[in-house]
Amino acid sequence: MFRWVVLSLIILVAQKPAPRTPVTFEEVSPSASKITWTHDNAQSPDRQLPETVGAGCAFLDYDNDGWMDIYFVNSGPSDFFTPAAPLKNALYRNNRDGTFTDVTDKAGVAGGRFGMGVAAADYDGDGNVDLYITNYGQNILYRNNGNGTFTEVTDKAGVATPGWSTCATFFDYNNDAKLDLFVSSFVFYDKTQNPLCTDETLKRRYYCVPRLFKPTPSRLFHNNGDGTFKDVSRESGIADHPGKSFGAVATDINNDGLMDLFVANDTMPNFLFVNKGAGKFEEIGLAAGVAYGEAGRPRSGMGVDAADYDGDGWQDLFVANIDHEFFSLYRNEKELIFTDQPGEIAPSTQLLSGWGLKFFDYDNDGDPDLFLVNGHPDDMIESRIPRVKHKEPLLMFENTGRTFKDVSATSGAVFSKMFSGRGMALGDFDNDGDSDVLTSNNGEAPLLLRNQGGNRNNWIGLQLVATKSNPAAVGAVITWQTGTTKRSRLKIGGGSYLSSHDPREILGVGSANKIDSIEIRWPSGKVDRLTNPPINKYIKVIEGTGLAR
């Protein structure tokens, strides 16, 4: 009897799973990465609103070498700001050894306006990723020449929007295999439109709340396929809804194969534009339950993203708001209705203001986790609201099935630091099979965070090469199966805030050492199936052909 008990104990001890080593994000220092660029927010005593909103960043492979390069957006000359020294956006080429080289001038992508955001995509389908820069002032489209240089083609392409643009999202709204462009527009603003916002306590100006400014309609551009775009904002219905728009994400909320748009508005109801086909969108934010906070109070929506976090086959939405408004995780209840179920995210973000954010599988266990970048837009907020800070921490949430758990405390030392976070881009810059993070901070140096340990689980990376669908394969549905576990992911357009991401998809499979099958349902309707693909490496999948040899 005694021996039996001892044996049982030994078995129990042996069966107890080893404590899991958490996945962490390690800060890559400027000296290690050679990224020395810093954002200049142009902060002035007049506290002009555009100063506090930017800026974005991107992971992109501009030279098609299979390694993610980096782009940063900076402030620049405007009607209220003349830089003492020239300010530039920055393009950093990935040297494939953890370092980067500034190639901005050589590439000709310095910007030169008061920059906000960036969207990277191959709009002309020539196989080279192009850059669209949003600005306070006219936007810029840089066409990639395929030789390490770019040419500005904004006017020729017809995408030079006036006013104050924020997020740009490439997606194919009419499934004609060309990337169309949605450009969020913020408020009507110029230097004469900056009211005096102050109070008795401070006796100094602070950044005005956007509520004081007039909304402007966002823009939708149809890609004509000849290097030009047509502004279809009016006929599509987008222009019927002036907003104060920041983050935008293109996703398919009703699984009808047409990409819809979720757009965050600041101090106004958010927009959910359902794609009705034939080039028309219907705004259903109110009925869907994603427009307002409780009591019908519009909130300060900033960053957004979409993913099927609960694996029910329907795209859920996320929007980050300002402090005390809580961030919203909108679960898709089908029939175009969402319910806000933030779970543990709510108390963790109660005092924070969120911008860049992204659902992604940080630990390659197969389900989307969530990364949040925060920072209060008002640099004097600490004098005005107790406990709210100007600089705020990053947050990492792990998907636990139907909800999220705050794992920031165990995700690395960087999560105990404070930042003026704004943009956030996702990409595997070291090609090690787990997603790294790039953030851009307002008036500060950016952060490059290396994922440490995400690739302890197995994975496969897909580079989707469209032949009949839009070049970014936005709208493709990827389904992968390991044993009895089947997962699927929609390739969305945009998401986060002012930023653009690694176009490759990393599919996590946990501890499974074999992937039985992968199916890619392209927006064109074509389906490619891969059986027993290799694991722990990137593969190229060509539409209609399958695995590239």
Add this chain to the structure above:
Amino acid sequence: MRKSSSNNRGITRKTRIGIVVLWVVCLSAGHIFAQSADVVQRFEQIAAFIRDNRIAEAEKELASVLQATPDLPVALNLMGTIRAKQGRLNEAELLFLRAVRNDRKFNGARMNLVYLYLLKRAPEKSILQLKEVLAVEPAHAEAADKLAELLLAAGRVDECISFIEKQKAAGPVSPSLLVTLGDAYLAKKTLDKAEENYLVALEGRLENAGALFGLAQISRVKGEMREVSIYLNRVGTLIVDSKSPAFLYKFSLEAMRVGMFDEAKSALERSLELRPKDPQYILALGIAWLRKGDLFEAEKLFRRLLEIQPNNAQGQLHLGYVLLNQKKYAEARLWLEKSARPGVAIPEVFYYLGLVAQEQNDDARAIVLFEKAVQKLPNYAHARIALGSSYMKLKNYVRARQELETAVKLDPDEPTAHYNLALLYARIKEPAKAQEELRIIEKLKAKGASTGGVVVLPPGSGPKER
């Protein structure tokens, strides 16, 4: 400044005993001057021992006195004081009673009995003793003040008025007695007489916090909110160094009623300096922070209250409410369920628990809880809104509409009701009606209507917002 009401349940036993002892020592010293010089000296020495907390020495001295003269009233009174200080209240009572039996005019011992009975929560016995004191010494100001206060506190308003009016007829009375008279008339809603007495108590100077506080209450009843603020602001400045936690507390409740949360907070913080562990004050301060919108400070205070009184239902309810507002649903539910006493749960508890269930995506359970809240309080607009919202989530649009339209009728200025109705109309494809509801919300916002939430004030501290 008026004396504190003696009917303070929150006062700690130790503090109460301290008050009695100090009082006894002073009065006893006065009474012993009738004795011979040696005796006087000896009793002064004993009184000094008691004051200095040298109880053993005092007791030894008194024992020797009482051995020689077992019925000496002064000695009995001092021994009673020692017993009271030791918390042996029944023995103290017997000693004081023996003292007054042996000397019916010994008002010092009678006043000790007054405070002793208050400690023993027997205010009626205190009243009887006070009447005896006044029979011996009709001009005894403290006894008169205390009697008036106790009569009013006991709800014997007419008797209180009659007593003070008689005192007034006999000659000038203290401002504090006039304030009590004002309070008594205010309790009877005889506003003009209340106002008249408060004004006399002020003697032309804005220095009497009690009178000003009474005038603030009258102004509130009359709806003169500007005057309320003026009076309360003045009271607020007068009570900065107040030693009366009870009055500070009363003031804070009134200040909260008119939205003067900072003033309420200051008064309650002062109350807590005087009585750091008083659950009533901790609760009220938590509520003041809640009203100011600082959930974190409020949470800290409710937790502090529950450390002192783990079963305090109000503390549990408020902590649950704060956690609910911070979207910490699991813990909110725990505290709210604890606060629900069988058979006496207030509708808010069911409402909050329903909200937790709703947020945890359990609308079927939420509906049961909201129904219970509505059953208890059919005019509970917030519960009806929540009920409508849950029905909407379950796609029972007919019931949702019914509840939401009822809620709007009950509380037309509540934006949450209009928002949910807008949501419903949008879902049942009545966009014009939805837009109309959104327009109403905009109008309400312009009017500065409050949105959502219910704050439960401590019992008796004012009407609940619904």
